Amino acid sequence: MSTDLDNFRTETRAWLDANCPPEMRQPIRSEADICWGGRNWTFQSDAQRQWLEVMAERGWTVPDWPRDYCGGDLSAGEARVLKEEMQRIGARSPLTSFGISMLGPALLKFGTEEQKRHYLPQIARGEIRWCQGYSEPGAGSDLAGLQTKCEDRGDHWLVNGQKVWTSYADKADWIFCLVRTSSESKQGGISFLLFDMATPGVSTRPILLISGNSPFCETFFDDVKVPKDQIVGEVNKGWDVAKYLLGHEREMISGMGLGGGGSLGAAVKPQDRLLRAEIAAFDVDALAFAAMSERFAAMWKAGEAHPASPSMMKYAGTELNKRRNELAMAAGGSDALEWDTERSKGGKTPRDWLRSKGNSIEGGTSEIQLNIVAKHILRLPGA
Amino acid sequence: MALLTDDQKMLQETAASFLGAEGSIATQLRHWRDINCRDGFGHGLWKQLAELGLTGICIPESQGGMGLGATEAALVLEEVGRNLTPSPFLTTAVAAARAIEGTAHAERWCPGILSGDAVLALAVDEGPRHSPERTALEAARQGNGFLLNGAKQLVIQGGSADMIVTAARTAGSPGETDGLTLFAVPRDTTGLDVENVALVDGSKAARLAFDNVRLDADAVIGEVDGGWRPLSRALAAGSAGAAAELVGVASGASAMTLDYLRQRKQFGKLIGEFQALQHRAAHLYAEIEIARAAAFKAAALIDSADESAELFVSVAKAKAANVASLAVREGVQMHGGIGMTDEHDIGLYMKREAVLGELFGDVFYHRERVAALSGY
Numbered sequence: 001m002s003t004d005l006d007n008f009r010t011e012t013r014a015w016l017d018a019n020c021p022p023e024m025r026q027p028i029r030s031e032a033d034i035c036w037g038g039r040n041w042t043f044q045s046d047a048q049r050q051w052l053e054v055m056a057e058r059g060w061t062v063p064d065w066p067r068d069y070c071g072g073d074l075s076a077g078e079a080r081v082l083k084e085e086m087q088r089i090g091a092r093s094p095l096t097s098f099g100i101s102m103l104g105p106a107l108l109k110f111g112t113e114e115q116k117r118h119y120l121p122q123i124a125r126g127e128i129r130w131c132q133g134y135s136e137p138g139a140g141s142d143l144a145g146l147q148t149k150c151e152d153r154g155d156h157w158l159v160n161g162q163k164v165w166t167s168y169a170d171k172a173d174w175i176f177c178l179v180r181t182s183s184e185s186k187q188g189g190i191s192f193l194l195f196d197m198a199t200p201g202v203s204t205r206p207i208l209l210i211s212g213n214s215p216f217c218e219t220f221f222d223d224v225k226v227p228k229d230q231i232v233g234e235v236n237k238g239w240d241v242a243k244y245l246l247g248h249e250r251e252m253i254s255g256m257g258l259g260g261g262g263s264l265g266a267a268v269k270p271q272d273r274l275l276r277a278e279i280a281a282f283d284v285d286a287l288a289f290a291a292m293s294e295r296f297a298a299m300w301k302a303g304e305a306h307p308a309s310p311s312m313m314k315y316a317g318t319e320l321n322k323r324r325n326e327l328a329m330a331a332g333g334s335d336a337l338e339w340d341t342e343r344s345k346g347g348k349t350p351r352d353w354l355r356s357k358g359n360s361i362e363g364g365t366s367e368i369q370l371n372i373v374a375k376h377i378l379r380l381p382g383a
Numbered sequence: 384m385a386l387l388t389d390d391q392k393m394l395q396e397t398a399a400s401f402l403g404a405e406g407s408i409a410t411q412l413r414h415w416r417d418i419n420c421r422d423g424f425g426h427g428l429w430k431q432l433a434e435l436g437l438t439g440i441c442i443p444e445s446q447g448g449m450g451l452g453a454t455e456a457a458l459v460l461e462e463v464g465r466n467l468t469p470s471p472f473l474t475t476a477v478a479a480a481r482a483i484e485g486t487a488h489a490e491r492w493c494p495g496i497l498s499g500d501a502v503l504a505l506a507v508d509e510g511p512r513h514s515p516e517r518t519a520l521e522a523a524r525q526g527n528g529f530l531l532n533g534a535k536q537l538v539i540q541g542g543s544a545d546m547i548v549t550a551a552r553t554a555g556s557p558g559e560t561d562g563l564t565l566f567a568v569p570r571d572t573t574g575l576d577v578e579n580v581a582l583v584d585g586s587k588a589a590r591l592a593f594d595n596v597r598l599d600a601d602a603v604i605g606e607v608d609g610g611w612r613p614l615s616r617a618l619a620a621g622s623a624g625a626a627a628e629l630v631g632v633a634s635g636a637s638a639m640t641l642d643y644l645r646q647r648k649q650f651g652k653l654i655g656e657f658q659a660l661q662h663r664a665a666h667l668y669a670e671i672e673i674a675r676a677a678a679f680k681a682a683a684l685i686d687s688a689d690e691s692a693e694l695f696v697s698v699a700k701a702k703a704a705n706v707a708s709l710a711v712r713e714g715v716q717m718h719g720g721i722g723m724t725d726e727h728d729i730g731l732y733m734k735r736e737a738v739l740g741e742l743f744g745d746v747f748y749h750r751e752r753v754a755a756l757s758g759y
Contacts, residue, residue, distance in 0.1 A: 265758075266759055276754060277750070280751065280753055283754070284697075284705075284753050285702065288698055291673075291679075291698075292673040292677070295679070297385075370661065370665040377668060378661075378668060380655040380661050380664065382655070382656035
């Protein structure tokens with residue numbers, strides 16, 4: 001078994017060495033270095049295009065998906081080896097996408113065979129960029145209170161309503177969306193719908209955040225016609241799909257607790273004694289969380305983790321990332337106040353700090369995660 | 384590896400069921416505390432642990448032990464912590480066994496550890512704060528042997544130990560890791576004064592005074608002036624073990640508190656229905672899970688002799704002590720008035736955390752090490 005993995009490591013190392021372009025082994029410097037793919041994607045460089053193509057061809061944009069859907073068919077152990085070998089040479093992810101991290105797992109579990117064969121390969125090859133339509137102006141923490149109306153018009157669905165906090169809706173090709181197909185039951189009247197953002201009646205408006213960036217949009221649906229076969233799971237059972245997908249989203253968001261993996265103290269070299277002490281306390285928590293993250297991943301894959309445990313990970317990881325950014329601001333002093341100079345990399349420290357405040361809000365607030373842990377894991381009364 | 388093997392799960396179950404029954408607070412901790420026994424633990428239980436093979440967990444198979452590692456020790460220690468079971472397991476079977484590993488002293492003492500007849504102690508601290516490299520206790524060469532002068536404190540179970548592994552300085556000055564030597568000192572050695580001290584948690588530690596204590600050359604454990612290596616091996620095993628025990632303390636206190644939240648009624652409601660308490664309980668749950676992951680990672684790195692073991696041992700000890708402290712503070716507070724009574728067990732967790740938190744270096748000592756090892 002371990003010899004098989006050792007062989008796989010040797011082959012993988014050689015293959016990566018031959019196929020990962022040197023430019024794709026440089027650290028990510030800006031948003032443009034992240035490849036999101038999609039119909040309108042402009043590759044930043046030939047290297048970025050080439051890296052996506054060779055990895056997609058091998059199924060390694062989605063290493064653990066089945067071969068039938070253009071995945072790599074790797075075992076958990078092989079997938080880990082691939083990740084380690086990519087980290088070893090500092091290889092960038094060939095493709096970052098909500099299709100891979102969120103929709104794909106939900107389709108694998110709830111989609112029909114036809115849906116899987118249609119959508120999953122497009123996701124694996126980075127041909128379609130997806131966005132997520134969950135929150136609404138009146139449905140934030142109380143997500144199941146969503147009101148976007150989806151009516152059965154015989155040969156199609158008719159969608160009317162508004163979503164908010166839709167990440168990169170203005171850049172996405174398709175949306176996976178929670179809609180209300182029945183008003184008779186709150187959670188039992190929700191369906192999970194997929195449609196093309198180019199459909200007439202869909203419009204988006206970016207939201208300017210306190211960080212000065214606009215990663216989120218408001219998304220409006222005005223008499224949007226959607227083909228009948230674009231619903232995932234059963235009608236009125238979309239909440240099950242949504243919860244499953246939220247688990248994946250939370251697992252993904254919790255990864256930011258790792259903060260790139262390095263020691264904050266080693267990065268900022270604090271001179272002030274009391275700040276150094278606080279940073280050392282933070283580094284202890286961050287390294288302990290990194291250990292948790294490894295343990296959680298292994299337990300999750302082995303089916304030994306509690307189904308609600310992504311809530312615990314999301315809570316811990318995001319609170320940690322906020323603390324990291326607070327301390328980075330403190331360590332930066334007045335340098336960390338500059339907003340758009342070149343020397344401050346366009347105000348990276350303060351913008352990251354401000355953006356991090358959203359971590360414990362998006363994907364379910366910290367308070368909601370604590371509610372979930374109290375109810376589903378601790379089984380406290382009335383929770 | 385992050386997941387337990389089947390053998391490890393079996394060991395965990397053995398330890399949990401045995402200690403849950405025979406090592407419970409009522410049968411062990413309260414019993415020995417309330418009769419104010421000299422040792423602060425029961426030799427009967429130590430014998431039973433030996434019969435289960437657990438006292439030999441870190442002793443090589445070639446010497447009759449189980450030949451297992453820090454991970455298995457951590458599994459047992461988590462159960463020890465959960466039940467607040469007083470025993471020499473951590474200091475004798477984990478820390479001291481590592482100190483004498485591979486030396487003639489292992490041949491001398493391992494049979495006694497394996498049978499549950501021998502208790503070993505570790506004498507390192509000389510002041511109120513753990514600082515092993517500042518060891519000053521003097522061991523001057525005299526003829527064929529050494530003459531020891533100085534003092535030690537927080538020698539856990541030093542009053543009942545048959546032999547005390549003592550860190551002394553044979554060269555260099557306090558602050559240097561070179562020039563330390565470990566000695567095997569029988570408790571009844573002439574010139575050694577042992578003051579048996581009751582600690583806050585009902586356990587016993589000794590203050591030792593060395594007044595011209597003469598030792599033969601064969602009392603040296605390992606090499607003269609080269610004591611740092613076995614000492615740091617013992618301290619790493621001890622710190623990782625204490626971290627696992629602290630995780631058990633935190634889990635035990637938290638389980639007791641959650642039970643209380645599910646039973647206690649005020650304002651016509653179970654207090655566990657109040658969101659203010661639910662959120663604190665959920666936060667504590669997350670912290671305990673993280674501390675457990677850190678403790679097992681440290682143990683796994685020790686077992687694979689990984690170069691980052693030193694860093695993660697300090698991460699684990701600092702994190703586990705911090706989290707256990709949170710668990711016992713929340714425990715006493717959420718129990719309200721009953722938590723302040725000696726009759727209720729929750730306060731016993733608070734007291735045990737205080738001792739384990741200090742043992743082998745407190746939160747601040749280990750944070751400092753994390754900073755230093757990370758290069759800042």
